[in-house]
Amino acid sequence: MLEIAIKGSKKYWIWLVVLCAVIGxxxxxxxxxxxxxxxxxxxxxxxxxxxxxxxxxxxxGVAAGGVMVVIPFYLHNYERFHRITILxxxxxxxxxxxxxxxxxxxxxxxxxxxxxxxYPSPKSMLFWDMCVLNGYLFLNIVIGWKVLEAxxxxxxxxxxxxxxxxxxxxFAIGIHTVTAYLYCGLPGRGxxxxxxxxxxxxxxxxxxxxxVLLLLCYLVRKVTKFDPGWEAMQTLAKIVCxxxxxxxxxxxxxxxxxxxxxxxxHMSHIDYLFFGLHGHNTMVPWMWTSMILMIAAAIMLxxxxxxxxxxxxxxxxxxxxxxxxxxxxxxxxxxxxxxSPLHHVTEYMPTIKxxxxxxGIYGTGLLILTILYKLATRVKEEVRG
Amino acid sequence: MxxxxxxxxxxxxxxxxxxxxxxxxxxxxxxxxxxxxxxxxTKAPExxxxxxxxxxxxxxxxxxxxxxxxxLACHKSNNVPDFNHEPDKEKYPNTRPVNxxxxxxxxxxxxxxxxxxxxxxxxxxxxxxxxxxxxxCNQCKNPPCVRVCPTRATFKxxxxxxxMDFHRCIGCRFCMAACPYGARSFNYRDPKPFIAKIDPxxxxxxxxxxxxxxxxxxxxxxxLQPACVEVSEGAITVGDLExxxxxxxxLLGEKYSIRRKQELGTEPSVYYIM
Amino acid sequence: MSKNAIMAGLAIFVIxxxxxxxxxxxxxxxxxxxxxxxxAKAAEKCVLDKYDMRANHMSLLDEWRDAVxxxxxxxxxxxxxxxxxxxxxxxxxxxxxxxxxxENFCDRCxxxxxxxxxxxxxxxxPKEINQ
Numbered sequence: 207m208l209e210i211a212i213k214g215s216k217k218y219w220i221w222l223v224v225l226c227a228v229i230g231x232x233x234x235x236x237x238x239x240x241x242x243x244x245x246x247x248x249x250x251x252x253x254x255x256x257x258x259x260x261x262x263x264x265x266x267g268v269a270a271g272g273v274m275v276v277i278p279f280y281l282h283n284y285e286r287f288h289r290i291t292i293l294x295x296x297x298x299x300x301x302x303x304x305x306x307x308x309x310x311x312x313x314x315x316x317x318x319x320x321x322x323x324x325y326p327s328p329k330s331m332l333f334w335d336m337c338v339l340n341g342y343l344f345l346n347i348v349i350g351w352k353v354l355e356a357x358x359x360x361x362x363x364x365x366x367x368x369x370x371x372x373x374x375x376x377f378a379i380g381i382h383t384v385t386a387y388l389y390c391g392l393p394g395r396g397x398x399x400x401x402x403x404x405x406x407x408x409x410x411x412x413x414x415x416x417x418v419l420l421l422l423c424y425l426v427r428k429v430t431k432f433d434p435g436w437e438a439m440q441t442l443a444k445i446v447c448x449x450x451x452x453x454x455x456x457x458x459x460x461x462x463x464x465x466x467x468x469x470x471x472h473m474s475h476i477d478y479l480f481f482g483l484h485g486h487n488t489m490v491p492w493m494w495t496s497m498i499l500m501i502a503a504a505i506m507l508x509x510x511x512x513x514x515x516x517x518x519x520x521x522x523x524x525x526x527x528x529x530x531x532x533x534x535x536x537x538x539x540x541x542x543x544x545x546s547p548l549h550h551v552t553e554y555m556p557t558i559k560x561x562x563x564x565x566g567i568y569g570t571g572l573l574i575l576t577i578l579y580k581l582a583t584r585v586k587e588e589v590r591g
Numbered sequence: 592m593x594x595x596x597x598x599x600x601x602x603x604x605x606x607x608x609x610x611x612x613x614x615x616x617x618x619x620x621x622x623x624x625x626x627x628x629x630x631x632x633t634k635a636p637e638x639x640x641x642x643x644x645x646x647x648x649x650x651x652x653x654x655x656x657x658x659x660x661x662x663l664a665c666h667k668s669n670n671v672p673d674f675n676h677e678p679d680k681e682k683y684p685n686t687r688p689v690n691x692x693x694x695x696x697x698x699x700x701x702x703x704x705x706x707x708x709x710x711x712x713x714x715x716x717x718x719x720x721x722x723x724x725x726x727x728c729n730q731c732k733n734p735p736c737v738r739v740c741p742t743r744a745t746f747k748x749x750x751x752x753x754x755m756d757f758h759r760c761i762g763c764r765f766c767m768a769a770c771p772y773g774a775r776s777f778n779y780r781d782p783k784p785f786i787a788k789i790d791p792x793x794x795x796x797x798x799x800x801x802x803x804x805x806x807x808x809x810x811x812x813x814x815l816q817p818a819c820v821e822v823s824e825g826a827i828t829v830g831d832l833e834x835x836x837x838x839x840x841x842l843l844g845e846k847y848s849i850r851r852k853q854e855l856g857t858e859p860s861v862y863y864i865m
Numbered sequence: 866m867s868k869n870a871i872m873a874g875l876a877i878f879v880i881x882x883x884x885x886x887x888x889x890x891x892x893x894x895x896x897x898x899x900x901x902x903x904x905a906k907a908a909e910k911c912v913l914d915k916y917d918m919r920a921n922h923m924s925l926l927d928e929w930r931d932a933v934x935x936x937x938x939x940x941x942x943x944x945x946x947x948x949x950x951x952x953x954x955x956x957x958x959x960x961x962x963x964x965x966x967x968e969n970f971c972d973r974c975x976x977x978x979x980x981x982x983x984x985x986x987x988x989x990x991p992k993e994i995n996q
Contacts, residue, residue: 630941630942630943630944631941631942632932632936632938632940632941632942632951633938633940633942634937634938634939634940635939635940635950636940638937638939746935748935748937749937750937754934754935756930756931756934756935757987758930758934781986789989791954791955791989792955792956793955794954794955794987794988794989795986795987795989796987797983797986797987808937809955812937812939
């Protein structure tokens with residue numbers, strides 16, 4: 207089936223070359239980081255996780271969001287999603303690959319990364335994260351491939367894919383819950399030590415994932431002959447709407463608990479994010495932008511006339527993606543590490559080198575996504591004639 | 592044609608796996624066979640031992656000079672890099688400029704409000720307003736950093752010291768996020784250019800691993816006191832918390848002491864006599 | 866794919882895959898001979914016998930590391946009766962305590978076999994300290 211990916215239009219090949227250039231630049235900068243250490247980043251003794259882990263957290267959410275198309279179709283036979291489940295599964299594959307790459311570039315000693323397998327530590331959430339991420343990746347590759355192949359040959363997928371599909375659903379919830387558990391079990395970090403972090407992560411994921419998928423549906427409609435279906439896209443928009451409202455509600459719960467209880471250890475982090483602390487206020491414009499974008503997007507999605515507006519919807523999705531990205535990645539990391547456990551404020555903004563490596567990883571994800579979507583759309587075009 | 596190419600690839604893949612497994616199995620077999628079974632590994636006879644190592648810092652005996660001496664002694668004896676040190680231009684040409692936010696420190700001074708943020712007080716006793724408080728790894732009895740390490744590169748030894756295995760550490764920095772006391776530092780770059788004089792009794796670290804105070808475990812194993820204790824002029828005492836006759840227990844029995852962030856349940860082993 | 870393209874691709878692949886050999890063409894070096902320092906010769910007996918050490922010093926060092934760091938054991942009572950400190954580089958009865966010239970001993974075999982152990986990134990050699 208892969209031979210489909212090497213037959214494409216001129217625009218397709220130009221896009222692939224551009225992606226390879228971005229990836230190449232990222233690799234070159236990574237070589238510098240590999241040789242000289244993470245000193246090329248803006249990470250510090252106080253803020254020891256940064257842009258890489260931030261993007262990792264966001265992309266785990268996008269990958270988990272794929273389950274929002276799998277559950278309706280496979281569990282409840284929601285026919286409208288029949289054509290786009292493969293798009294959701296392939297998006298999950300690309301997202302998980304990016305997650306794993308972000309972890310690898312963040313390690314101080316990446317050549318020792320197999321130590322996590324040689325010395326399994328079941329008490330550590332990172333161990334379980336490795337298990338569920340790789341498991342989910344494997345599941346989605348196998349399921350997506352087999353189902354697509356079956357569709358191409360116009361037969362039913364083999365019977366053993368069904369239990370795997372059912373298994374991928376708890377795995378999807380699992381990957382993002384475990385990622386949240388990385389953060390919310392740490393006693394010294396007031397911003398993260400809350401039971402609502404895992405539900406908030408999931409809500410944000412179920413808004414971000416389908417929003418990305420919606421944008422990809424628009425793109426697929428434009429550049430291929432495959433039409434995911436406007437009804438399916440409308441349902442996706444409704445899912446984004448409710449998940450986004452849930453995310454905002456959970457965040458307001460957090461705000462209430464923090465500010466009504468007036469506990470300084472918890473307030474200081476949200477003060478830093480939204481109002482600045484001791485004169486340090488780099489994050490303030492970002493967080494308010496994120497809130498405004500998310501609230502505005504939620505309102506627009508609730509109004510049916512705006513939600514079903516074909517031209518407006520992609521912009522609303524863009525607002526959702528940007529808003530949830532800021533909140534989930536920069537917000538979570540900066541809020542957790544600032545102020546430090548000794549109440550010092552050390553700010554963090556990524557360096558150019560960090561950004562270039564991250565762009566290289568996004569390029570890799572887009573490359574995988576392009577190739578997989580090319581397969582999926584081409585097969586569906588073939589089958590439909 | 593398609594079918595046979597696919598089955599060829601399947602067979603090739605399985606054989607590659609099989610061929611790959613064989614030497615791994617062989618290595619495991621020979622490794623266990625070649626271990627000299629008669630060799631014995633023991634502790635050195637002069638090693639200091641304890642059931643649970645702890646530290647008592649008598650804050651009334653700490654002055655600014657003593658605090659500075661302690662920090663210097665610790666960092667010197669453990670080859671902790673000092674970013675204020677100019678690297679030798681001949682040995683280390685082209686070292687990039689330092690980022691002081693990426694500094695490493697095993698023990699350092701803090702004000703009361705930073706060392707004990709849960710006890711911030713507008714009406715703090717005058718004595719403590721400008722006193723230097725030395726903070727370091729608390730060698731917790733219930734350490735969150737050990738719980739989160741995915742490779743058990745940081746682990747709690749039987750004698751209570753929370754150790755680092757620098758060979759196993761993958762540099763994920765999860766332990767740094769987990770520590771409620773900010774006790775850990777990461778080697779964002781090769782530390783060697785910033786070590787003025789390498790102490791031969793202890794290895795340096797490489798870039799990419801986390802480090803922290805290890806209660807001078809190598810010195811304890813040779814029967815020596817930790818470096819901080821030696822220069823503290825009696826301000827710091829290290830001993831066995833579970834031995835009722837040890838000096839640390841006597842100090843704790845006589846005077847009131849506090850620990851950092853006690854409500855978190857980490858059970859720190861470093862006590863501050865107030 | 867035309868036959869010429871396939872043959873050309875194959876030829877390029879074979880040349881690329883054999884590139885390490887092209888780089889090392891031009892005579893072989895003699896077998897490596899690590900030099901025993903005076904201290905080592907005087908000590909006569911090492912931790913294990915010569916052939917055992919040559920084959921297994923890597924796993925021995927691995928076990929020593931776990932014993933020292935994780936179990937707090939530091940003394941090694943060898944089968945031949947001698948006692949050693951389980952240390953690569955610190956102290957008189959560590960490895961480098963006797964074999965104090967890394968360049969003439971350790972590096973001889975390592976350079977010949979193109980082995981680049983990163984032990985030396987942390988375990989400082991006596992020469993480095995005295996410099």
